[in-house]
Amino acid sequence: MLCQIVLFDGFDPLDVIAPYEVLHAGSMAAPGALRVELVSAEGPREVPGGAGPISLRATARLDPRSADLVLVPGAAGPLGDLSDPDAPVNADSIPALLGRALETGLPALLKDALDRPGLTVATVCGGSLVLAMAGLIEGRPVTTHHLGRDLLDATGAVAIDARVVDDGDLVTGAGVTSGLDLGLYLLERELGPRIAHAVEQLFAHERRGTVWQASGPVPAAF
Template sequence: MHVQIVLFDGFDPLDVIAPFEVLHAGGAASRGAVSVELVSAEGPREVVGGTGGLALRATAALDPARADVVLVPGAAGPVGEPGEEPAAGADASIPVLLGRTLSTGLPALLGAAMDDPATTVATVCGGSLVLALAGLVEGRPVTTHHLGLDLLDATGGRAVRARVVDDGDLVSGAGVTSGLDLALHLLEREIGPRVAHAVEELFAYERRGTVWRDAGAVPVAF
């Protein structure tokens, strides 16, 4: 399983680093069955995150044809409103940072990944809003940070209040620390529970919540 984690200007570092570490450890625990790299739509470059100017280096271009999983993080910054440009000297808000991805080559590349049933697109936190703003999750069950659920609904997704939502070739995580849960779920689903459990044990972390799938009996309202 080869995973490409996407970097874009203003990304949330925790959305990237948590799944990267889990998946990298999964590769070590599975004798190389998992590989992971940091990519950007523009190719190899240093990309500055939205928290304290932390920069990570994309070592390759996002190429859905080479990836089994494309993972999209959210952004980090002040909570604001879509289209609300920052005052001079102020940090851009999360909706603005996410919206700026629409003017890059990222939406077309993510669209290609979504069109390929052999590629799984995964998101952490506001990463699902990047897809939603690009019109790529119309009618599909998906989650994001709880502050973005209304925007997810407004942009065509079926917002689900769950820690991880598995809709086959679209797997999404909620708030920032859900990147750990999402990556462990991908390890379990694609490589097996023993490898996922070994990584959990290594990181002294236990997954939270039930992975939501659109299956089974429909619960009655409480």
């Protein structure tokens, strides 16, 4: 199983590193079952993050034909007005960084990923906003950082107040630290609960909250 974690200019480092370390630990706990790599839409390059002088190296190009799991992080920077994509923003704000990512080849590659049967797309924090602003997840239940839920709704996605939302081939995580929970859930889903539990113990981190799925009876109003 190949997991490609996407880097774009201004990515949030923790959105990348938290799930990367969890999934990489899963690959050590299940030798040969999982491979994790950092990629970009452009191919191998140094990719600057959005949180100070931090960059990571993409070692390959995002390839929806080969990947089994594609994980998209959010951006890091001044918040700006996430509820209004037309509001004036400074060049380093999260809305501006996400907007620039949409001007690259990334949206087309993510569309290919979502269109390919058997491939799962996952996001952390503002990663779901990248998909939503590209018009790729209209009508689908997703989560993001709580400050970005209005923008999700504005794009036609269905914002869910949950730590992790599983909509089959689309699995989304909420705020930045949810990357740990998302990574552990993906390990449980793809490699089984014993692998996920072993990594959970290694990281001394217990997953928070119930993973939301559109299944079971609809709750009555309290």
